[in-house]
Amino acid sequence: QINLSVIHQYVDYLISEQNVKNVFVNGTTGEGLSLNIQERKQLAEEWVCQGKDKLDHVIIHVGALSLPESQELARHAAAIGASGIAVIAPFFFKPTDKDELIAFLQKVASEAPAVPFYYYHIPLLTGVKIRVEGLLDGIKERIPTFRGVKFSDTDLLDLAQCINKNEREQFAFLYGVDEQLLSALAIGADGAVGSTYNYLGRKTSLMLQAFAKPDFALAQKYQFLTGEFLNFVIKLGFGVAQTKAVMTFVSGIPMGPPRLPLVDASEEFIIKAKAKMDSIVWPDGD
Numbered sequence: 001q002i003n004l005s006v007i008h009q010y011v012d013y014l015i016s017e018q019n020v021k022n023v024f025v026n027g028t029t030g031e032g033l034s035l036n037i038q039e040r041k042q043l044a045e046e047w048v049c050q051g052k053d054k055l056d057h058v059i060i061h062v063g064a065l066s067l068p069e070s071q072e073l074a075r076h077a078a079a080i081g082a083s084g085i086a087v088i089a090p091f092f093f094k095p096t097d098k099d100e101l102i103a104f105l106q107k108v109a110s111e112a113p114a115v116p117f118y119y120y121h122i123p124l125l126t127g128v129k130i131r132v133e134g135l136l137d138g139i140k141e142r143i144p145t146f147r148g149v150k151f152s153d154t155d156l157l158d159l160a161q162c163i164n165k166n167e168r169e170q171f172a173f174l175y176g177v178d179e180q181l182l183s184a185l186a187i188g189a190d191g192a193v194g195s196t197y198n199y200l201g202r203k204t205s206l207m208l209q210a211f212a213k214p215d216f217a218l219a220q221k222y223q224f225l226t227g228e229f230l231n232f233v234i235k236l237g238f239g240v241a242q243t244k245a246v247m248t249f250v251s252g253i254p255m256g257p258p259r260l261p262l263v264d265a266s267e268e269f270i271i272k273a274k275a276k277m278d279s280i281v282w283p284d285g286d
Contacts, residue, residue: 002035021055024150
């Protein structure tokens with residue numbers, strides 16, 4: 001079941017311990033697609049409420065297989081004062097080309113006409129492999145509130161073409177494959193949305209600062225160490241359930257078990273992942 005009582009503590013932890021002041025709610029890590037509409041609304045409300053005057057942006061993912069449900073969630077996000085909304089492509093009956101996908105996105109975005117809209121591109125999970133580069137052509141005419149993309153794919157050529165072609169539009173490209181963030185920054189990504197920033201946010205902020213200086217060698221060190229941890233846990237089997245377990249032992253906040261069909265992380269995983277995390281020596285001496 002959802003646990004609203006920890007969100008106040010969660011917000012404070014992200015800000016004070018991880019230097020994270022923007023959140024993406026009801027996405028993949030939050031198991032948004034495994035929750036019912038009421039649960040998603042409750043979580044959205046609590047994050048907006050607890051984040052008021054503390055967080056800079058609370059973006060709510062409102063994508064669903066059902067268009068009316070997605071529209072209802074978009075209206076709700078607008079009503080509670082969300083900073084933005086995001087939508088994944090429907091993934092059972094899939095759009096087969098960009099026009100079908102844009103038609104769906106437009107029907108959702110139009111229900112929140114004053115709220116910045118983001119497309120959440122995650123083809124590994126949706127199976128919708130429509131390239132974002134083509135999707136962006138003329139999208140502002142169809143979706144006036146369109147602001148950018150949460151780009152959770154390893155196709156850096158597609159991302160590079162998006163950034164190269166759409167400079168004048170000033171769309172935001174937020175990268176979602178955490179272990180490749182430095183590569184995405186090098187070709188012009190504006191920021192990142194990802195699960196590891198729950199517990200490695202401060203390290204990632206230091207990487208961003210190093211990249212901006214620029215101190216590329218230092219930025220590489222942070223990326224390589226993040227990758228070392230992820231490479232280790234991926235070999236053990238790393239998904240949403242294991243992410244919750246890592247966040248629980250790093251933060252001390254009980255993130256709880258996942259909802260079926262996902263199953264809880266094993267005790268063996270937790271012991272090994274914790275030992276690996278503790279063994280990493282970061283450039284800032286932590």
